[in-house]
Amino acid sequence: MRQLLLFLIIISSAYCRAQSSQTIRTAGLRQPVEIIRDRWGVNHIYAKNEHDLFFAQGYSAAQDRLFQLEIWRRQATGTVAELLGPQEIKRDIGTRLFRYKPNATPADIDKELLHYHPHGPQIVKAFVAGINAYVTEILKTPEKLPFEFRVLDTKPGFWTPEVVISRHQGLMYNVREELNYGRLVNLIGADKLRELQWFHPQSTLPTTTSPAPDLTLHVNGDELFQPILELYEAFRLPLKFRGQSTKADEDEASLNRGFEADKQYVGSNNWVISGDKSASGYPMLANDPHRAQSTPSLRYWVHLNAPGASTLGASTPGWNVVGAGEPTLPGVSIGHNDYGAWGLTIFETDNEDLYVYETNPANPNQYRYKGKGTTYRWLTMKTFTETIPVKGGKPVTTILKYTLHGPVVFEDAKHHKAYAIRSGGLEIGSAPYLASLRMNQARNWMEFRKACLYSRVPGENMIWADKTGTIGWQSVGLAPIRKNFTGLVPVPGDGRFEWSGFLPIDQLPNKLNPPEGYVATANNNLTATNYPHRDALGWTWASPSRAHRIEEVLNDGTRKTMVDFMALQADYLSIPARTLVPLLQNLASLNDRTEQALSYLRRWDYKLTPNSVAASIYVAWEGQLKQAVYQEKVPEVAQPYFKTLPTKRVYDALLVPTSGRDSLLLTCLDRAVAELTKRLGADMDDWSYGQRKNKHITITHPMSNLVDKAMRQKINFGPVSRGGYAETVNATGNDLNQTHGASFRILVDTEDWDKTLGINTPGQSGNPESPHYGDLFPIWAENSYFPVFFTKEKIKTVAEGTTVLTP
Numbered sequence: 001m002r003q004l005l006l007f008l009i010i011i012s013s014a015y016c017r018a019q020s021s022q023t024i025r026t027a028g029l030r031q032p033v034e035i036i037r038d039r040w041g042v043n044h045i046y047a048k049n050e051h052d053l054f055f056a057q058g059y060s061a062a063q064d065r066l067f068q069l070e071i072w073r074r075q076a077t078g079t080v081a082e083l084l085g086p087q088e089i090k091r092d093i094g095t096r097l098f099r100y101k102p103n104a105t106p107a108d109i110d111k112e113l114l115h116y117h118p119h120g121p122q123i124v125k126a127f128v129a130g131i132n133a134y135v136t137e138i139l140k141t142p143e144k145l146p147f148e149f150r151v152l153d154t155k156p157g158f159w160t161p162e163v164v165i166s167r168h169q170g171l172m173y174n175v176r177e178e179l180n181y182g183r184l185v186n187l188i189g190a191d192k193l194r195e196l197q198w199f200h201p202q203s204t205l206p207t208t209t210s211p212a213p214d215l216t217l218h219v220n221g222d223e224l225f226q227p228i229l230e231l232y233e234a235f236r237l238p239l240k241f242r243g244q245s246t247k248a249d250e251d252e253a254s255l256n257r258g259f260e261a262d263k264q265y266v267g268s269n270n271w272v273i274s275g276d277k278s279a280s281g282y283p284m285l286a287n288d289p290h291r292a293q294s295t296p297s298l299r300y301w302v303h304l305n306a307p308g309a310s311t312l313g314a315s316t317p318g319w320n321v322v323g324a325g326e327p328t329l330p331g332v333s334i335g336h337n338d339y340g341a342w343g344l345t346i347f348e349t350d351n352e353d354l355y356v357y358e359t360n361p362a363n364p365n366q367y368r369y370k371g372k373g374t375t376y377r378w379l380t381m382k383t384f385t386e387t388i389p390v391k392g393g394k395p396v397t398t399i400l401k402y403t404l405h406g407p408v409v410f411e412d413a414k415h416h417k418a419y420a421i422r423s424g425g426l427e428i429g430s431a432p433y434l435a436s437l438r439m440n441q442a443r444n445w446m447e448f449r450k451a452c453l454y455s456r457v458p459g460e461n462m463i464w465a466d467k468t469g470t471i472g473w474q475s476v477g478l479a480p481i482r483k484n485f486t487g488l489v490p491v492p493g494d495g496r497f498e499w500s501g502f503l504p505i506d507q508l509p510n511k512l513n514p515p516e517g518y519v520a521t522a523n524n525n526l527t528a529t530n531y532p533h534r535d536a537l538g539w540t541w542a543s544p545s546r547a548h549r550i551e552e553v554l555n556d557g558t559r560k561t562m563v564d565f566m567a568l569q570a571d572y573l574s575i576p577a578r579t580l581v582p583l584l585q586n587l588a589s590l591n592d593r594t595e596q597a598l599s600y601l602r603r604w605d606y607k608l609t610p611n612s613v614a615a616s617i618y619v620a621w622e623g624q625l626k627q628a629v630y631q632e633k634v635p636e637v638a639q640p641y642f643k644t645l646p647t648k649r650v651y652d653a654l655l656v657p658t659s660g661r662d663s664l665l666l667t668c669l670d671r672a673v674a675e676l677t678k679r680l681g682a683d684m685d686d687w688s689y690g691q692r693k694n695k696h697i698t699i700t701h702p703m704s705n706l707v708d709k710a711m712r713q714k715i716n717f718g719p720v721s722r723g724g725y726a727e728t729v730n731a732t733g734n735d736l737n738q739t740h741g742a743s744f745r746i747l748v749d750t751e752d753w754d755k756t757l758g759i760n761t762p763g764q765s766g767n768p769e770s771p772h773y774g775d776l777f778p779i780w781a782e783n784s785y786f787p788v789f790f791t792k793e794k795i796k797t798v799a800e801g802t803t804v805l806t807p
Contacts, residue, residue, distance in 0.1 A: 058130025186221025610690025
């Protein structure tokens with residue numbers, strides 16, 4: 001009810017604001033474009049042709065997120081060291097190594113862009129031209145540049161289509177697991193690793209090898225304990241400005257510490273229900289992708305509207321789509337058009353492999369390879385020489401090397417070995433999310449599913465709901481077929497372990513109008529044990545707790561409304577708590593304070609709400625339990641490479657009664673009470689879960705330590721109390737400061753597109769001088785939304801201002 005009241009207040013306040021209007025002349029347009037900015041900073045762009053539509057999208061994105069775009073451009077082009085100095089040289093080398101076709105011709109780029117849309121080259125070039133038009137304009141008055149440019153004494157550069165198709169934020173990363181699994185097999189053996197990790201689903205097909213998955217190590221395991229992935233990891237780490245990470249949680253130490261935990265807990269939610277389950281009688285959709293909390297937000301709302309065109313009797317469809325993507329990309333990744341709505345979560349495909357080569361002692365640029373032949377021969381690596389400009393120093397010359405599999409990331413001269421990565425992200429059409437352009441114009445499930453066939457990176461659970469009553473799910477992504485290996489450990493690069501093409505995307509798991517009347521995904525496994533293409537999918541998935549809770553609510557027998565969907569996205573019930581707390585029911589402690597803590601847990605509803613004392617006790621206890629089981633199960637020698645036990649393995653250890661279980665449960669509760677006493681004080685009544693010293697969110701701008709106190713107060717957010725944790729539907733991560741979670745949310749009832757609700761924290765703009773820099777943060781902090789109107793008449797009622805771009 002509190003969410004609904006806040007939502008109504010937000011809407012009513014929108015009608016009371018004065019509107020502004022302006023006209024801007026800019027070169028590159030063909031006809032005038034009208035941009036209506038609503039009360040929440042969302043641009044509704046009305047163009048008269050496709051070129052101008054995407055030109056205006058690029059222009060508007062640059063206007064709102066200029067520094068974010070500049071950082072993206074530098075990361076994509078490998079020119080960060082030019083801005084931040086020699087500490088970023090390895091990042092730039094890594095970026096350049098993993099470019100799409102380092103020697104690509106304009107024709108190669110156009111072929112790549114055609115993958116994303118039949119008008120891909122024209123769309124991307126128009127988008128880039130719009131960004132560059134704004135950059136040209138703002139450079140005439142550099143004093144108006146956002147403060148980050150002044151702090152770093154730099155100016156924005158110009159974009160090219162190559163920047164848009166960069167793979168540097170590709171969300172793959174499984175090669176890190178692969179290397180660590182290889183190390184673990186060497187240290188503790190394959191059977192012990194299978195015992196610790198939850199590899200699933202286990203196939204029930206008669207062709208399955210046993211034990212599964214196959215973790216046979218065909219390379220020298222002793223040689224894997226080197227900085228093999230240093231360059232690979234360098235270009236994926238967030239930027240730091242004099243030590244301050246660009247994202248709250250992703251400094252190098254925490255990235256290494258939390259990789260396994262991220263894979264298990266950090267993710268996204270989406271679901272669709274049929275009209276039989278909704279109060280309106282029409283399908284409904286919800287989506288909340290989870291990424292690092294940062295300022296500005298990763299996502300960016302926009303509404304794109306332009307008519308189709310007719311040429312020589314042939315017509316092309318028009319555009320009318322609203323939703324969010326990344327400000328660096330044209331189109332909308334998650335949203336709806338006139339016909340249907342769609343959303344996404346990550347689906348596990350394994351599209352990276354680490355190859356190990358024997359190199360020629362007489363020429364380290366040659367590696368041993370047999371391929372389909374009968375005899376081995378020496379193949380020569382391709383090489384490219386690059387010059388990297390460096391702030392405060394001389395340019396650095398580096399040689400990029402490639403085997404037939406991909407970029408060489410490490411060379412071991414002592415043992416005459418080289419290591420390269422084959423990455424699906426370097427295949428044509430693998431720029432993340434860009435294939436959404438095709439989805440934006442889908443008019444039905446068949447067209448949407450056809451568009452999904454072009455979505456290659458990252459692997460995703462795509463869901464669909466439309467006005468005709470159709471709901472569906474199609475998993476997408478590049479899925480290499482490995483006929484004689486699993487891709488879970490490094491393999492020799494001598495030709496014995498090759499990919500046999502990619503599984504056609506329409507053969508990946510999917511559903512159409514399932515009899516249960518819904519589809520819910522939360523990065524968990526949805527693949528049946530008899531799925532015929534087991535070798536093409538990943539082996540590790542998110543904990544299923546979030547998905548199980550969503551299914552539980554969707555199956556409760558009540559027809560759902562938008563208010564119900566709001567409550568479910570904000571749901572704080574912990575299924576692990578509901579599983580583990582009953583183990584304490586008949587236990588008693590001789591420690592008075594532990595007994596007091598037990599009394600809180602016995603009368604608790606298992607919800608991690610901000611005002612709950614029991615939630616604080618439970619989360620601390622669960623953490624102590626997991627640590628205790630981890631220390632018991634994971635050999636010390638393996639711990640640097642296996643940081644977190646899956647919740648499934650913790651359940652396996654605790655749900656079967658043993659002689660020592662009760663003692664362990666109480667000992668961990670003793671430790672939890674001591675931990676909370678030290679952090680929150682002696683009075684348990686003060687142990688509310690959501691508070692500054694406990695669960696909260698503080699978002700710190702990456703340049704916070706480079707500005708004065710007044711500016712820090714302007715650019716940072718929080719602390720604000722939070723609830724939940726990594727395994728609640730409202731996923732807020734396992735750290736006391738919420739560093740991950742849903743910064744963007746969308747809810748859609750296909751009965752009426754004007755009913756759509758959304759949020760994007762902290763705001764649409766990345767410029768602290770804008771009223772839309774942080775205006776959405778307090779709404780988000782209340783787990784509330786703003787209305788995302790679709791019809792022009794409704795949009796005008798909440799318009800803040802109108803800009804007309806003219807040629």
